[in-house]
Amino acid sequence: MKLYYSPGACSLGIHVLLEEIGRPYEAERVDLKVPAPERPLASVNPKSKVPTLVREDGSVLTEYPAIAYWLARTNPERRLFPDDLDGQARVLEALDYCVATMHMQGFSRMFAARRAATPAEQESIAAMGRDIATRALSRMAATLDGKEWVNGDYSIADTALFYCSTWAPHFNVELPGNVAGHLARMKARPAVQAALQQEGLA
Numbered sequence: 047m048k049l050y051y052s053p054g055a056c057s058l059g060i061h062v063l064l065e066e067i068g069r070p071y072e073a074e075r076v077d078l079k080v081p082a083p084e085r086p087l088a089s090v091n092p093k094s095k096v097p098t099l100v101r102e103d104g105s106v107l108t109e110y111p112a113i114a115y116w117l118a119r120t121n122p123e124r125r126l127f128p129d130d131l132d133g134q135a136r137v138l139e140a141l142d143y144c145v146a147t148m149h150m151q152g153f154s155r156m157f158a159a160r161r162a163a164t165p166a167e168q169e170s171i172a173a174m175g176r177d178i179a180t181r182a183l184s185r186m187a188a189t190l191d192g193k194e195w196v197n198g199d200y201s202i203a204d205t206a207l208f209y210c211s212t213w214a215p216h217f218n219v220e221l222p223g224n225v226a227g228h229l230a231r232m233k234a235r236p237a238v239q240a241a242l243q244q245e246g247l248a
């Protein structure tokens with residue numbers, strides 16, 4: 047298997063999952079400063095985004111939730127996805143919320159604001175993103191109440207919250223206590239430490 051990643055991008059969460067699973071894989075760094083169509087990655091994944099996973103049979107899987115789900119289901123012994131239907135629905139609910147709302151509608155706006163044409167535009171795009179990310183972090187803090195992990199047991203949802211949490215300090219977004227605690231527990235996991243190390247972020 048081969049993971050295309052960029053240091054500290056959302057691909058970090060998939061990098062963590064590959065380390066949790068412990069099967070051999072390659073990791074190829076992608077320079078996201080290169081315009082999307084010019085990246086060598088574009089010939090593998092026409093979306094030119096990370097994470098991109100090339101599987102053992104050569105087929106390419108994209109989109110964080112799909113990659114995380116596939117990795118969990120193909121490695122059931124790692125217990126990264128619950129067996130019960132309600133647990134599965136809850137994990138997918140949290141995973142989608144972190145990726146589609148907290149990341150794509152919240153933090154992505156704050157990243158994109160840096161490229162806005164005028165300071166006024168920058169401010170308004172960043173403010174909208176900050177508001178969405180902050181509210182999503184509060185929701186996840188409520189979900190974590192009384193629990194170590196998002197769904198009680200560690201799962202693919204935790205890796206999605208993790209990568210979003212690592213972005214908060216870059217935008218002076220304060221993590222609610224439960225999410226800060228979750229981030230600390232994530233950082234204590236050997237798989238997380240290995241992924242951070244490989245991405246040069248330890």
Ligand SMILES: N[C@@H](CCC(=O)N[C@@H](CS)C(=O)NCC(=O)O)C(=O)O
Pocket residue numbers: 055056057078082094095096097108109110111145
């Ligand atoms: N919906 C995609 C989002 C992936 C994504 O936005 N990746 C970012 C890095 S966090 C990226 O590759 N950005 C480069 C670009 O947009 O050109 C997923 O779930 O995997």
